[in-house]
Amino acid sequence: MKPDIKALEQKVTAVLANTEYQDHPLYEVLNDLWQYNQGQWSRMEHMIRLSDSYQDMILQREKTLGERFDKHLRQLEKITRISDRYQTALREANLELEQASYADALTGLPNRRKMLRRLKTEFELCPEGIFIAMIDIDHFKNINDQYGHLIGDDVLVSVGNLIEHTVGDLGHISRWGGEEFLVIFSQAEQNDVEQCLQNLVKTISAERFSNGEDYVIRTTISIGVSHFESDDSIDSLITRADSALYKAKNSGRNRVVAG
Numbered sequence: 001m002k003p004d005i006k007a008l009e010q011k012v013t014a015v016l017a018n019t020e021y022q023d024h025p026l027y028e029v030l031n032d033l034w035q036y037n038q039g040q041w042s043r044m045e046h047m048i049r050l051s052d053s054y055q056d057m058i059l060q061r062e063k064t065l066g067e068r069f070d071k072h073l074r075q076l077e078k079i080t081r082i083s084d085r086y087q088t089a090l091r092e093a094n095l096e097l098e099q100a101s102y103a104d105a106l107t108g109l110p111n112r113r114k115m116l117r118r119l120k121t122e123f124e125l126c127p128e129g130i131f132i133a134m135i136d137i138d139h140f141k142n143i144n145d146q147y148g149h150l151i152g153d154d155v156l157v158s159v160g161n162l163i164e165h166t167v168g169d170l171g172h173i174s175r176w177g178g179e180e181f182l183v184i185f186s187q188a189e190q191n192d193v194e195q196c197l198q199n200l201v202k203t204i205s206a207e208r209f210s211n212g213e214d215y216v217i218r219t220t221i222s223i224g225v226s227h228f229e230s231d232d233s234i235d236s237l238i239t240r241a242d243s244a245l246y247k248a249k250n251s252g253r254n255r256v257v258a259g
Ligand SMILES: Nc1nc2c(ncn2[C@@H]2O[C@H](COP(=O)(O)OP(=O)(O)OP(=O)(O)O)[C@@H](O)[C@H]2O)c(=O)[nH]1
Pocket: 106, 136, 137, 138, 139, 140, 141, 142, 144, 148, 149, 150, 151, 152, 153, 156, 177, 178, 179, 249, 253
């Protein structure tokens, strides 16, 4: 049977409080046991209080750590988002920069740098099929002198567009520098290249360059063309096209000369 602790306590307190029992031989023993018991209780209560406050402290600390962890996680997510955006922007900027470094600022056509890369690739793939056409606007200085540099720029852009349009898929055009364009035909038949270049000379000489109001300018182009021969390097191929262009200029301009 389970003892009724409350009733037992009341009985012991009553006995200890009664002065009549103080001379009883067991009174002192009972009193010592009672005091000891009381001491144990108060130690236990103390332990429980300590344990409670320790648990509170642990809970509080867990809460603080949790909050700190969440805060750091949010900061980390924010930094990751910023870093992602930064990397995307950096990639786009690099791409733009790369594209800009390969494009001619005035005409938007591929520049000499880009064309040299293409030539290198084509040369490695199949040099036998390569034709190079060096194209130069005739007496372009006169256009600048007569109409000014800005109108000269417009004519340059228009000539570039016309060459690009006329050559179409047959070849690749670049602005080689100044008033000079270089076209590479990589896998074309000789007849098609010749036909295309004659066509170009005709098209440019027939064109009236105008802004619709202030001026109408006519001009011509000269072309030197070279076809890959064994032992040719990129340099020698370009040099032969250049020499042919020189001949075209010296033999009256507005023509194609093969070198
Ligand atoms: N407007 C303009 N002119 C340029 C540009 N680049 C080069 N030029 C001009 O092109 C002209 C080339 O002159 P020249 O080399 O004497 O040749 P040309 O007058 O075309 O005569 P030929 O080539 O002998 O037929 C120069 O006046 C340069 O200033 C450009 O980007 N814009």
